[in-house]
Amino acid sequence: MVFDFVAGLRTHFGAKACTVVALSTYPYALRAVPVYMDVVCTSYGCHFRLAVSTEGPTSELDYPTATQDCITPTATTTINSDPATNLITAPELQSSSTPPDVSDRRTKRATWAILFLSFFIADVSAGLGPFLGVFLQEHGWGPGLIGTVSTTGGVVAMLLTAPMGALIDATTYKRSLAAASTIICMGANVLIFLSPSATELVFVAQIIVAAAGVALMPVMVALTLGVARQKGFHTLNGRVQAVNHAGNMAEAGLGAILGSRFGMGAVFYLSWAFGLVTLVSIALIPAGAVDHQAARGLEKTNAGRGGQAAATDQQDHQSQPQTHPHPQELGEEHAKAWKMLIQCKELLVLGAALLAFHLGNAAVLPLYGQAVVAAHKAEPASFTGVTVVVAQGTMVIMSLAASRLAVLHGVGYWPIILVSFCSLPVRTVLAGTFIESWGVWPVQVLDGIGAGLQSVATPGSVAQVLSHSGRVNVGLGAVMTCQGVGASLSPVLAGWIAQEKGYNISLYVMGVFPMVSIALWVGFIKILRKPNLQSEQESE
Structure with a gap:
């Protein structure tokens, strides 16, 4: 019938x-x-x-x-x-406890909220970024001491990156973690703004910013993976990184305008405004749209996409061991991160190559800005803003290109990372040779090429290698720790070389380290060159 x-x-x-x-x-x-x-x-x-x-x-x-x-x-x-x-x-x-139309609307809302979050969160996680060096330079700080305070924060971030990855894997309160970190970073910037001449206080504030900010970008990756799942991660991550760079560019442009017009203090007010919008963006992400199993690299193949998100989210929130991770468990996860890094040759080579690259890369932008300002070739706030705008604008294009090449055209991440490594030696030669206001264009375009490609390729490579392992954020934390070692040592090394030998020599020396990255990446091509990613449209 x-x-x-x-x-x-x-x-x-x-x-x-x-x-x-x-x-x-x-x-x-x-x-x-x-x-x-x-x-x-x-x-x-x-x-x-x-x-x-x-x-x-x-x-x-x-x-x-x-x-x-x-x-x-x-x-x-x-x-x-x-x-x-x-x-x-x-x-x-x-297979689903949630109607498909409801879960689809929730997923779309979460996707847009993550894109808004990525736009504003970059300024929060980086603190004042390159503006910090110029701000402290105005208050009598030398390049060596500026590099030391940056390195101090970098060391703290390096030590906390892997444990933070384990915490993000274990907890279902990812949004709350991001909100708490944002508030702490905003408060630490207040200390720097009020007492820039108090050396000890600035060091403490920078340590706080580093400790809190280290959670923001990994939790962004986890939220992206939890909403898009493994199939949609590579495409959405490319968009998230592009929007993130656009946010950096907007903040730097506004900071340059406000800083040149009202002084460097205006940059702090802008940073706090971005922090408030970041909190609003976090609140807009529906809790039920985040699949916490998928966020750590696990997939459940017997359920639908939208409905399983809500079901998994509800189950995870009811699971006390995951919601409230014990400190001993986090310590075990931290140990597993290093064990994973050592045993997985792909991650080990990737981490070592990124360490060498960022040992040379991290100091170039602030050092070049200080060099041009010290030579009286540009106004501090406006020039610093231009350096960031040019780089971040290039990163927007390159991050979208990296996602498209790796996923849609099946190029994979190996050649993309190789191109990013090759951009730094050329950049340092140009920076050391042309300390002029116009030099910001070639120098920072190359910065955008390297950083833009890596912003997509690094988490994408880790997610691909550790797919279905349940340890994506732990593995990413271990790789980012290696990157943090180089990034934290770079400012103090470059700063003291610049103080003793000059900015030119310091910039040239920074170009030696990426040659090590290139040698590692090419030398271990057999274990690094995995089968190309298939088109998501084909896989779906």
């Missing part, structure tokens, strides 16, 4: 018609249990589903609309029969 009714609908409405019919409290099979049925007629044919319900549909959300892809258009629909009740149920309803 039911099948005759469905066939009649198809005959009556035609192949191109699309409608939804719900039959409530329809007695079916051997038991008079109320059920409801949705019938969708599309150009692909007539599809329907039956679901057990003791009350029938209770709201509009129980019914799909004609424009929603609640049922995949196929020639036939597989129907499961429950032997316990002799009732027919639809497999897609069994």
Whole structure:
């Protein structure tokens, strides 16, 4: 009778018609249990589903609309029969506790919220960035001491990166962690603003910024992975990184304008404004849209995408060991991170290459800005802002290009990272030779090429290597720790060389370290060159 009714609908409405019919409290099979049925007629044919319900549909959300892809258009629909009740149920309803249309809306909202968050969070996680060096230079700090305070913060970040990755893997309160870190960073910037001449206080504040900010970018990667899952991660991560660089560019441009007009103190107010919007963006991410299993690199293949997110999120919040990780467990995860780094040759080579690269790269931007300002070739705030705007604008383009090349065109991440390594030696030669205001263009375009490519390729490579391991954030934390070692040592090394030998020599020396990265990357090509990523469209 039911099948005759469905066939009649198809005959009556035609192949191109699309409608939804719900039959409530329809007695079916051997038991008079109320059920409801949705019938969708599309150009692909007539599809329907039956679901057990003791009350029938209770709201509009129980019914799909004609424009929603609640049922995949196929020639036939597989129907499961429950032997316990002799009732027919639809497999897609069994696998999800959340209606597909609701979960899809929640996923879209989470995606937009993450993009907004990535736009504003960069300024918070980096503190004042290159503006800090110029700000302290105005208050009598020398290049050596400026490099030392930057290195101090970098060392703290380096020590906390791997444990923070373990914490992010273990906790389901990722949004709360991001919000707390943002508030702490904002408070530490207040200390620097109020007492720039108090050396000890500035050091303490920079340590606080580093300790809190180290969680922000890894938790961003985890949220992206938790919302997009492994299949959609590489594409969404490319967009997130592009928006992140655009946020850096906007903050730097506004900082340059406000700093040149009202003084460097205006940059602090801008940073606090970005921090407040960051908190709002975090609050806009629906908790149910984040699959905490997928966020750590695990996938459940027997469930739908949207519904499983809500189910997993609810289960994870009910799981006390994951929600409240014990310090001993975090210590074990930290040890596992280093064990994973040592045992996994791909991660070990990647970490060593990034260490050498950032040992030369991290100091170039602030050092070049200080060199031009010290030579009286540019106004401090405006020039520093231009250096960031040029670099971040290039990073936006390169991060999108990296995502497209790696995923859609199947290039993979190995050549992308190699190009990023090759950009630094050329950049340091130009920076050491042309300490002029116009030199910011070639120097910072090359900076954007290297950093933009790595912002996508580094987390993408780790996620690819550790796919289905459940340790993506731990592994990423270990790799980022290696990167942090180089980045933390770079400012103090370059700063004291500049103070003793001059800015030119210091910049030239920074160009030696990426040659080590290139040698490692090319020398271990056999273990690094994995099969290319397939197109997400093909895999889906």
